[in-house]
Amino acid sequence: MNKFVETSSQTANPETQILKSVCRSCHGGCGTLLHVRNDELVKVEGDPDSPFNQGRLCPIGNAAMEMVYHPDRLKYPMRRKGERGSGDWERISWDDALDEIADKLTVIKEKYGAEAVHLGTGTGRHHIRWVSRFAFSFGSPNWSEPGFAQCFHPRVNTCTQTMGDYPVCDLTNEVQADCICYWGHQPLNSGPDGETRFNARDAFKNSQKTIVVDPRETYLAKKADLWLQLRPGTDDALALAMIHVIIEEGLQDKEFVDNYTHGYAELADRVKPLTPEWAEDITWVPADITREAARMFAKSKPALMEWGVALEQTPNCIQTVRAVSIIPSITGNIDVPGGWVFGMHGLGPVPSLIENLSPEQNAKRLGFENYKMLCGDGAALPAAHIPTVLQAMRTGDPYPVKAFLIFGNNTLTTYGDSKLVYESLMNLDFIVNADLFMTPTVELADIVLPAAFWPEINEVTGLPIIAGNVVLANQQAVRTHECWSDEEIFSELARRLDLEVGTETPEEVFEQQMAAGGTGITFDELKKIGYYQVPMKYRKYETEGFKTPTGKIELYSTRLEEMGYEPLPYYAEPPESPISNPDMAEDYPLILTTGGRNPFFFNSEGRQVQSCRKGARQPLAEIHPDTATENGIKDGDWMWIENSRGKIRQVAKVTTGIDPRVINTEFGWWFPEDPAPEYGVWKSNANVLTSAKPPFDPQMGTYQLRALLCRISKVESHESQ
Ligand SMILES: Nc1nc2c(c(=O)[nH]1)N[C@H]1C(S)=C(S)[C@@H](COP(=O)(O)OP(=O)(O)OC[C@H]3O[C@@H](n4cnc5c(=O)[nH]c(N)nc54)[C@H](O)[C@@H]3O)O[C@H]1N2
Ligand SMILES: Nc1nc2c(c(=O)[nH]1)N[C@H]1C(S)=C(S)[C@@H](COP(=O)(O)OP(=O)(O)OC[C@H]3O[C@@H](n4cnc5c(=O)[nH]c(N)nc54)[C@H](O)[C@@H]3O)O[C@H]1N2
Ligand code: SF4
Ligand SMILES: [Mo]
Secondary structure, rough: OOHHHHHOOOOOOOEEEEEEEOOOOOOOOEEEEEEOOOOEEEEEEEOOOOOOOOOOOOOHHHHHHHHHHHOOOOOOEEEEEOOOOOEEEEEHHHHHHHHHHHHHHHHHHOOOOOOEEEEEEEEOOOOHHHHHHHHHHOOOOOOOOOOOOOOHHHHHHHHHHHHOOOOOEOOOOOOOOHHHEEOOOOHHHHOOOOOOHHHHHHHHHOEEEEEEOEOOHHHHHHHHHHHHHHHHHHHHHHHHHHHHHHOOOOOHHHHHHHEEEHHHHHHHHHHHOOOOOHHHHHHOHHHHHHHHHHHHHHHHHOOEEEEEEHHHHOOHHHHHHHHHHHHHHHOOOOOOOOEEOOOOEEEOOOOOOOOHHOOHHOOOOOOOOOOOOOOOOOOOOOOOOOOHHHHHHEEEEOOOOOEEEEEEEOOHHHOOHHHHHHHHHOOOEEEEEEEEEEEOOHHHHOOOEEEOOHHHHHHHEEOOOOOOOOOEOOOOOOOOOOOOOOOHHHHHHEEEEEEOOOOOOOHHHHHHHHHHHHHOOOOHHHHHOOOOEOOOOOOHHHHOOHHHHHEEEEEOOHHHHHHHOOOOOOOOOOOOOOOOOHHHHHHHOOOEEOOOOOOOOOOOOOOOOOHHHHHHHOEEEEOHHHHHHHOOOOOEEEEEEEEOOOEEEEEEEOOEOOOEEEEEEEEOOOOOOOOOOOOOOOOOOOOHOOOOOOOOOOOOOEEEOOOEEEEEEOOOOOOOO
16 A cells, blocks of 8 residues: 555645645746645646746646646556567556565566666656665666756766856846856756746846857847857857957956966966867857857856756767856856856755665766766766666676666657667566656556656755755645655665665655755745745855865866866867768768757657647757758658668758758657557657767767757658658
8 A cells, every 4th residue: 555645645625725836847846836626636826926937837837737637647557468568558556566576676686786777767857866866775876867968967067076066047036147148058948957937038038138059040049149050069169269269358257267266277278279260160150259259248247158958968068068167167157146156055965875885886887987977976976877778788788787667767769869779678677667658668668657746746846956045845736546756656665675775755855855955944844835045145155165176166177187087178079970970971961950949848748738739749850941942841841850870750840040051850759649559759759860879978978969960851742651
């Protein structure tokens, strides 16, 4: 029996009860009011009192009710009956499901070692640290999340190493930025990590000047003072050229640079030859525009860098992030009102329990030897390297991985190189998948577990992510079917496995986190007030310095050097480009970039949610009119996009807002309306085209999701759609 359901279900109440909670349908944390009547959720609305959304909700947040009561929700645990991936299931009890998982894991651990059990989760989920915690308490060093080497954590780990903490955009306080640079980021659609689209929208409206660095003419690019339409994957060269201009023209904040940075002279030497003219050939951005952008950013006070995931999806990820992070650092925009600020950390993290691994076991993490910024000492929370994990699943090299426990990740649509992923997963002995819905990935499981959605769980969150300036409570309003929260599943599984650590109830862990945050508030008290905003302190470095080996912001990184990596940022041509690989470019002449977020879906989610799907019915690929004409394609036609790894089709969106040499595809597409068990996952899935093979970022192991090569052609009427 699930004791959590009993303890936390609401008692029948004829009157409507309104609970303050937090939308967790994206990384943001919009305040919500959950209206509950007779144990039923009757309304979800934005909380006018929330510092993140002031009452507003986006199309995804507005679909919360539809999600909770969607007829396709997974409703009870299931066991696979037929062959793996046959779509043949039988209903089982939670008791049977958990016992079976515990038995299977015990057998695998005894035969192959705990490291043969790999844990997986999706992006920024409420339970993300519960996944690594379970792995570590079970004794396995291996867990992964599709974004750890490709999203956000390259920025987190780089900044932690070079600045001592991760700076976030100061969007919830009074001072607004005078100039905002949106670099590979469209937060009005996506929300900055851990803030929301609404703060981003307000900041955009209030800023005097905007700079956009994006290969596509996005909404922000259309409105910007300067749009730098760069060649995908050349952000490193552009950032280095901007640093060159700032230093050459003496636009740096001299006082800050002298007192609070380390390695300025070495940096100046490094960028001396990297002029905007040098960069122009690489980036396609005219040198005078690069100069103007550098001047505009450096002369504005405060200036804010809104950087996004586009910086992290090519194999020069860490050095690209390094270069971009230096721009606000040398222009005096660190820990100042309206700039990049360090967090108040009002909530402790879920204890990782990594200390439960012996040093030998920790060193077995797949990728540990090579990618220290992801898997080892350079990582705030070390994770395994996905391509190495997939290899271990397929070949047993360097050791076998036999089981994969997936908690909220649509592996087949969101990892690079989906065909390789499929091959790897099909080779496993045991797969468990906890999700809200049946997906093409869930179909590959042996045991399926129905997960609870955010209005159905209790949880404590600190936002922005990492910074914890605001501490918020999620409140369980209802529970549908036999769904459990991921946190509950992990703590119950730990108990059934008789683990020495990691068996606390979720509520016990929330209290530990609250105590570690030092606000003096308990979780129960937080539920009543909804959220607590920790009073902001700026320029903390004046009294505390920076938490780096030199006590300064390390423009020259002693930590990277110590780990055997390059201490100063450099440019590296994307490995699959017309310059690096002219032979391949003969067959595949167009540059492919993927992923740009739309307002209606969160990654691979929401395709079955009608109100969201209405906003974006089909997968769209952007293409320039000249390229379209050359290939006999018209706006609205289905077109093939293919490269050496595979072939997919998306609908052509013909626009002058993209360079004729570039194609942009959406990602995350599958079609819940198509037949099980594949649900059309091979039709339009951008990751059929991306790569999980070397080369990888030398520090982080990042693979290539953007800046690849492809060709296109029209899908003829006789070809299946
Ligand atoms: N080509 C290409 N690929 C990309 C990207 C790109 O830009 N281009 N972006 C990458 C990035 S940045 C990221 S972070 C990843 C995202 O990759 P994922 O995290 O895998 O993506 P999602 O689709 O958000 O989530 C996967 C699943 O989680 C389930 N889910 C939602 N909430 C819960 C919950 O509370 N519990 C459980 N158990 N399940 C839940 C959803 O139903 C969904 O099936 O994709 C990456 N892949
Ligand atoms: N609505 C919604 N919100 C989301 C998500 C979602 O799927 N939907 N996903 C969540 C996740 S996991 C993440 S990581 C964030 C991501 O959100 P963002 O950081 O905003 O990322 P994207 O929109 O994927 O890409 C930003 C821009 O990068 C551009 N771009 C493509 N290639 C390059 C390049 O090589 N260089 C540069 N400079 N720009 C390039 C694209 O054209 C796009 O406009 O959003 C999160 N929030
Ligand atoms: S921006 Fe994110 S947190 Fe806010 S309503 Fe939309 S999905 Fe929810
Ligand atoms: Mo992400």
